[in-house]
Structures are given as structure tokens and as C-alpha cells.
Amino acid sequence: MFAKTIRLPLQLLGIPVSLDLSFLIVLPLLAFLIGSQLPLYLRLLQIEASPDWLQGPMPYVLGLLAALGLFLSVLLHELGHALTARAYGVQTREITLWLLGGVAQLEQIPRTRGAEAVIAIAGPIVSLLLSGLFALLRGLAPPGATDGQFLLGYLSFINLSLALFNLLPALPLDGGRILRSLLALYRPYLEATRTAVAVSKVMAFALGLLGLLIGNLFMLLIAFFVFMAASAEGEQTVLSRTLEGLWVRDLMTREVSTVPPSLTVAELLEKMMLERHVGYPVVEEGRLLGLISLEDLHGASPQTRVLERMRPPLQVNQDTEALAALQRMAEQGFSRLLVTDEQGHLIGILSKTDLLRALQLRAAQMSLSDHPKNHIPGRA
Structure with a gap:
């Protein structure tokens, strides 16, 4: 998935962090989209702003700060997965930020029954906590601080959306991993994976159809990614289980x-x-x-x-x-x-x-x- 990455000169609690080249493309694009849609976000967040405030470079500066805050939130989301996996004795090779968010690349899936579900749910929990934290800070911010009100409100909203989206029962999203882990409590892991992959493809088809109906290209991109990634997840699981115990x-x-x-x-x-x-x-x-x-x-x-x-x-x-x-x-x-x-x-x-x-x-x-x-x- 990540053919070209840039390793950052920093580590989070001993975990390397990398940027996929697609991140360098999507960051300015996301900043532009947020800045150009700033009046819509202000109405959504019920923030009053003077017309002068929406002119010049200010909307795009706020868009860039909001985009950086989003990817920082994604980074903390993935860190939640990595630290929970560490509690099960599983190390994380690195966390990579890319076009559609982030990925914590674990060395392996822990064999403890239900552990995959615990590791998967950790990310959405972090996002929900961040959403609550930003909402609290927004409530404490002065009403006249329009830029602060917007950034805190946007990050609260986007973290809530991130948590809910990741709970969709589709691999490789967290909800798909939770589904597979729960299925594996009662049936063989390979069979649980096949069922989770089938559900994921149905979910991808539904997302794609919805994106087509409402004309949302980003949703179509996500649907395509979910479909392809679910197929790859199934193949990788078959490989790992079939070659298990061979040296x-x-x-x-x-x-x-x-x-x-x-x-x-x-x-x-x-x-x-x-x-x-x-x-x-x-x-x-x-x-x-x-x-x-x-x-x-x-x-x-x-x-x-x-x-x-x-x-x-x-x-x-x-x-x-x-x-x-x-x-x-x-x-x-x-x-x-x-x-x-x-x-x-x-x-x-x-x-x-x-x-x-x-x-x-x-x-x-x-x-x-x-x-x-x-x-x-x-x-x-």
C-alpha cells in the first residue's frame, strides 16, 4: 500500500512515524476545501463571523490549521491502537499517515481470543475522547474568539465523525476487525475472516452506491479502498494461516x-x-x-x-x-x-x-x- 514513504525524525513513545507521499498531496487539498467551505462550517457550528473575517487568506490559514489538527487526531487514534497492542505484547513497526488517514502497522495480530477487538476499539475510543475534549475547550473559549471557536468546534465534530466511520463493520476499518474478532470467538479464524470480508464488500458496494447517488467522489474513493483492502486482508490471512508453523x-x-x-x-x-x-x-x-x-x-x-x-x-x-x-x-x-x-x-x-x-x-x-x-x- 505504501510504496513511497518519508520517515519523520521523531518517534511517538518509541514508534516511528512516516508520511506517505499521498499525504503531501491531500494536506493542501484538504486545507483548500475546508477554507473554501468555511461559511458552511460556521453555520453548522453556529458561529457568527463578520464578512471581513471571511476575506483574504484567513479562511485558508484556518483550513490548513484544521487539516493539520485532523491528521494529528488521526495520529493519536492510531497511537491508541499501537499502545493497546503493546499491552498484548505486540509491537508496532510504524504509524503511517496517508491519503485516507493513518495506519498502525502491527507486527502481528495477537492470538488471545478477542484481543483484536480490544485493539481495534481503542482507536475510536481515543477519537471520542478527543471529540469531548475539544467540545469542552470550545465551551471554555471566549465567544468572540471566532478562529478558536471554529478550530475547536471543527476538531470536535471531525473526531466524532472519525470514530463513527471507523466503527462501520468493514475491513480494514476498526469495525471490521471488531466483527472478525467477535466471529472468531465461535468459529475458526479463517472462516471468521471470510465472513468479515463478505460483509466488507457489501458495505463497500453500499458506500459506493450512496456516493454515486449524492455525487460524492470522496465516498466513492473510500468505497473502492474498502473493497480492495478487504480482498487483500482475506488473501493475507489465508497466507499467514496456511504458512503458519513453516520455516x-x-x-x-x-x-x-x-x-x-x-x-x-x-x-x-x-x-x-x-x-x-x-x-x-x-x-x-x-x-x-x-x-x-x-x-x-x-x-x-x-x-x-x-x-x-x-x-x-x-x-x-x-x-x-x-x-x-x-x-x-x-x-x-x-x-x-x-x-x-x-x-x-x-x-x-x-x-x-x-x-x-x-x-x-x-x-x-x-x-x-x-x-x-x-x-x-x-x-x-
């Missing part, structure tokens, strides 16, 4: 064909033709030096040495979880991982084919174990 050492190929760094491109191409491989680890005296593949040879002369064209390999330890290995492949765009020991010696290779084969076999095993004929009458 790199269980799936890697231990017999690996390698090439020395002194091999020429002409000799390497001949080897590729004979063995029908398009990539090789470059090894010298047992130590892994790099990786050479067919695409690395473009533009090279026949006498060029492999040492001059090889690139750094993507390495992994044999005690790495299979799911983590698959995620690294996806993030880095590699189709294979080279497995090394603590001394940097090559001990195996893990390809995407190995992982897909394991997925197919485990899925078949899980399907077989769930078949009605395999359940003994009278047993749970």
Missing part, C-alpha cells in the same frame, strides 16, 4: 548450483543453457558474494567476469518464518532468497515456487481435515 529450513532447496566470480559471461550463458537456470549465487570458497541472473548480463561483453556484473543477494536465515520470507520477496521484488548461516556461507535457496508449492500442499491438507467425512461423530 525457511523446511522449504529451502539445499542442493544449489553456484558459479565462481571469475566465470565469464560466455561461460555463464553456456551453463544457463545446459542447466536451464536463469540465476545463480556467486560463491567463492563457500562464502556467498552475490547473485547473477540473466537480466544482469544485458550489455556485457562475452569476456566480462561475473564479479563485475553480480548484484547484492537477498539473504535470509534458515530460522526465518516462511511467511516473513514471502513478504520480503514481495517487498524487494525478488523471486528467490539465498539462505546463509551465521558465517555467511550458502546453505540453501528458497524460491517463490517452493513457497507456492507449500501453500498448495498445506491448503489441501487443511481442506481435507475440514471435510465432513473426516470428522468422527461425537467429537468436537
Whole structure:
């Protein structure tokens, strides 16, 4: 989801904070929209303002402050998720602010029954508390302080809206996670996820239809995001549950064909033709030096040495979880991982084919174990 992010030079209670590039686009756009609709917000919040106050740059300055306050509120919302997850022993990789708000990227979903619901509800609770706090501060502000009245009123309203919207029963919103967690109290987690994904897609369709009827493009964008994210959530859950308990050492190929760094491109191409491989680890005296593949040879002369064209390999330890290995492949765009020991010696290779084969076999095993004929009458 976040291909380009900017890591901020700050941490919230030890949690890194990043900005997706889409945030840099939506922030000024949101500031402009709030500023241009300022008279509407003033009527909604029942604030009296002189016509002069609505002229010049003032509306857009207030729009920018309101937009910054909104994203700060979103940041605190996500921090609520992260701190609650920490109470369950789950760390947060980072909090990312982006086009549609924020995401706290947890390392994993805790296995404690109902824990996902507790972590999910923490965010809306924070937003509701912020809404009440801003409403209280607005009541204490002087009636003549129009700018303060507007900012506090807007942030109270928007935090209430944020809490209610996130409670919609649609993944990846908090309400969808609460729904899945409650379903998982009575049925297998995969089945609970499938049901939550189905509900999410219905909700996305309803949001999209409503956005179409009222001509709200932002609601259409949210509906599209919910639909796509719910589908991705379902696929990720199937992956994690299917590869659960498998490690790199269980799936890697231990017999690996390698090439020395002194091999020429002409000799390497001949080897590729004979063995029908398009990539090789470059090894010298047992130590892994790099990786050479067919695409690395473009533009090279026949006498060029492999040492001059090889690139750094993507390495992994044999005690790495299979799911983590698959995620690294996806993030880095590699189709294979080279497995090394603590001394940097090559001990195996893990390809995407190995992982897909394991997925197919485990899925078949899980399907077989769930078949009605395999359940003994009278047993749970």
C-alpha cells in the first residue's frame, strides 16, 4: 500500500512515524476545501463571523490549521491502537499517515481470543475522547474568539465523525476487525475472516452506491479502498494461516548450483543453457558474494567476469518464518532468497515456487481435515 514513504525524525513513545507521499498531496487539498467551505462550517457550528473575517487568506490559514489538527487526531487514534497492542505484547513497526488517514502497522495480530477487538476499539475510543475534549475547550473559549471557536468546534465534530466511520463493520476499518474478532470467538479464524470480508464488500458496494447517488467522489474513493483492502486482508490471512508453523529450513532447496566470480559471461550463458537456470549465487570458497541472473548480463561483453556484473543477494536465515520470507520477496521484488548461516556461507535457496508449492500442499491438507467425512461423530 505504501510504496513511497518519508520517515519523520521523531518517534511517538518509541514508534516511528512516516508520511506517505499521498499525504503531501491531500494536506493542501484538504486545507483548500475546508477554507473554501468555511461559511458552511460556521453555520453548522453556529458561529457568527463578520464578512471581513471571511476575506483574504484567513479562511485558508484556518483550513490548513484544521487539516493539520485532523491528521494529528488521526495520529493519536492510531497511537491508541499501537499502545493497546503493546499491552498484548505486540509491537508496532510504524504509524503511517496517508491519503485516507493513518495506519498502525502491527507486527502481528495477537492470538488471545478477542484481543483484536480490544485493539481495534481503542482507536475510536481515543477519537471520542478527543471529540469531548475539544467540545469542552470550545465551551471554555471566549465567544468572540471566532478562529478558536471554529478550530475547536471543527476538531470536535471531525473526531466524532472519525470514530463513527471507523466503527462501520468493514475491513480494514476498526469495525471490521471488531466483527472478525467477535466471529472468531465461535468459529475458526479463517472462516471468521471470510465472513468479515463478505460483509466488507457489501458495505463497500453500499458506500459506493450512496456516493454515486449524492455525487460524492470522496465516498466513492473510500468505497473502492474498502473493497480492495478487504480482498487483500482475506488473501493475507489465508497466507499467514496456511504458512503458519513453516520455516525457511523446511522449504529451502539445499542442493544449489553456484558459479565462481571469475566465470565469464560466455561461460555463464553456456551453463544457463545446459542447466536451464536463469540465476545463480556467486560463491567463492563457500562464502556467498552475490547473485547473477540473466537480466544482469544485458550489455556485457562475452569476456566480462561475473564479479563485475553480480548484484547484492537477498539473504535470509534458515530460522526465518516462511511467511516473513514471502513478504520480503514481495517487498524487494525478488523471486528467490539465498539462505546463509551465521558465517555467511550458502546453505540453501528458497524460491517463490517452493513457497507456492507449500501453500498448495498445506491448503489441501487443511481442506481435507475440514471435510465432513473426516470428522468422527461425537467429537468436537
